[in-house]
Amino acid sequence: MLVFYRVLLVGFFSGILYVVHASFMANVIAASAQYADDKEAVYQNVLTWQPDHKEALSQLSVISLQKKSYENAVSFARQAIQVDPTNGRAMSVLITAYDALGELRQAEKALHLATKLWPSHAYVRVQSSEFWAKRGDMEKTLAEWDILLARHSAFYKDLFPILKVFVETEEYQHLLRPYFEGPALWWDRFFIYLTRQDTPIGIITEFYQNRLSEGSVVSLEERNAYVNRLIKEKQWSHAFSAWMGGLEKQERQSVSLVTDGDFEALLKPSAFSWSYRSRLNVKTKVVRVRGGQGKYAFKVTFNKRKPVTSSVLSQRLLLEPERSYTVTFKSKMEGLKNDQGIKWIVKCADQTHQVLSESIAVKGRSKWSESSFDxxxxxxxxxxxxxELVAASRFHHERFFQGSASFDDIKIEPMTLGQGKDSADDKS
Structure with a gap:
């Protein structure tokens, strides 16, 4: 009897060792498949060691599908799902293979099950969208794309161009209404995409106005993208109105011919407010001050690492044609070292960039003082x-700065009859 139990135990452990060895060999072979030219043969070899190897079954279902061997694809996919019911890739293969075989009822059943089991699985959603698109059901196709875009931003680059065609095609435009009225989680990114493409401005405006009329909250990014597109189209008044629509009541009080000229509203840089950013050779910020017009002023600090080749501070203006204006500003120089200094200019914002007028250059060290120009x-x-606030010199070697300068109380006011240099000359 003792001998019998020994034989039984030896057989039992031998069986376990074989299973472990077979599983080990199957995994080793499967791991080598990525380097093999004939991956199908490698995965078939895996199954000789372990017939229920889920990765091999799943990969063979994909390979069979690629070879249009749809019956084999169904067989391998069903086995893979039986081994691992969470295998979304195998289920997506099953849907596609059934569809290719014309077994639409089976395909739709598999599709319904897949979307219930794996609502966020990208493979499943892609296959589902293709299934409905092939049948011309664009409403269900869009519903699948909505889920893909909401959960996988990597699909933006593939689906946004297709959705752009929908936007520009009248028969499909109504299908997008639920997604911009909601709005969908991805809508603001898509709208920004549209504003940067060649989408007709009329369509962009219609979508934007519809969002507002529905009482939707338009994001800052969405509004800025719309305003920038209107500026590109040179629709200045519409752009300004859209920009104003995004300001709080208190912020609107800072808007005049120069917006937030005293820097008290602390508006973020945008299309019609101050535009500035720090760089390697320039540090810019709004700071608390004493002696200026209010609590805050704009301060710029330079170092000599690189020349100043672009504006330090700028703002877009909408001054009336054939009118004259006076620009005033307060400045405080804090050891600004540059022989030519810095100055304010007003220029056209069209392609010519014609400089219309400029201030005296400021430099060195000084207390708060006021200057103006017409x-x-x-x-x-x-x-x-x-x-714009720019380097006074146009020569490269004269654009290296050291030190700081502060500016405050920047205003533009229309000149009345009798004001200005020309009027003074006439009187003399």
């Missing part, structure tokens, strides 16, 4: 302008 807007070709 500017006349031409009759045509300058419907939008820019007020």
């Amino acid at each position: 500017v006349q807007i031409p009759e045509a070709g300058c419907s939008s302008q820019k007020l």
